[in-house]
Amino acid sequence: MPELKKLALLLMFVGVNCFSFAQEDGDLGIVFTSNEDFRYGIEFRKPINEHLRYKIGVTQGSSGVVLSPSYELYEFSDSTFSTRHFSNQISTTNLRIGLERNLGISIFSIGFDLNLGYQNFQSERANRNWALNENGVWEENGVSPFFQGNEEILSAQITRHFFTPTARLSLNMDAPLGKGFILNFSIASNFGVPIYMGATNIIDPLTEYIGVPASTFNWSTYLGAGLRYAINSEKKSE
Numbered sequence: 001m002p003e004l005k006k007l008a009l010l011l012m013f014v015g016v017n018c019f020s021f022a023q024e025d026g027d028l029g030i031v032f033t034s035n036e037d038f039r040y041g042i043e044f045r046k047p048i049n050e051h052l053r054y055k056i057g058v059t060q061g062s063s064g065v066v067l068s069p070s071y072e073l074y075e076f077s078d079s080t081f082s083t084r085h086f087s088n089q090i091s092t093t094n095l096r097i098g099l100e101r102n103l104g105i106s107i108f109s110i111g112f113d114l115n116l117g118y119q120n121f122q123s124e125r126a127n128r129n130w131a132l133n134e135n136g137v138w139e140e141n142g143v144s145p146f147f148q149g150n151e152e153i154l155s156a157q158i159t160r161h162f163f164t165p166t167a168r169l170s171l172n173m174d175a176p177l178g179k180g181f182i183l184n185f186s187i188a189s190n191f192g193v194p195i196y197m198g199a200t201n202i203i204d205p206l207t208e209y210i211g212v213p214a215s216t217f218n219w220s221t222y223l224g225a226g227l228r229y230a231i232n233s234e235k236k237s238e
Contacts, residue, residue, distance in 0.1 A: 029228030036063040064089030117164035166192030
């Protein structure tokens, strides 16, 4: 699976970076958010000075609906009809780099991050077919296979690829949790414009996927939480 391979490579990159600085101050954590595009991730932070630290991490997210309630009537007769259903499946992987600055001596900080992302957007259109049985009741008599590309039953598909650079502003709280651990909460706003990079896996017998997707400005605000481990915390407590 290409997305998993990309995520594994990015995790390896972050892991090497963390290992390189493991002998110095820093923390490594897992994070979760309410945003589907940044659902979970891993981050490494290292102080630059008393108030400022840099961050590097990887996030992954996905969303999608198969055979959604949205559809249109495609064809019909006295005894049969078909509905045309739409579905989208989206997966996003981001490399995150950024800075955080403490607000005085409090447990709060503000952050600015740059996310360099890749988004895979799979779309499908397929028919559901209905027939009037001998009792005068409409019943389904077959569903087009998902992502099979069978032109005889008019299924269609396309995979669109996007480069998704975004900026992220955050307010963070780091609460000490036992020896060497930090409980992290955040509220963040993310904004950017996806850049279309083309399409693959195109099967389009009815020419429903024509042209280039319109440019959009994406903006979202979401909550996050995570657990971090302070590297070398055991040595400091000795």
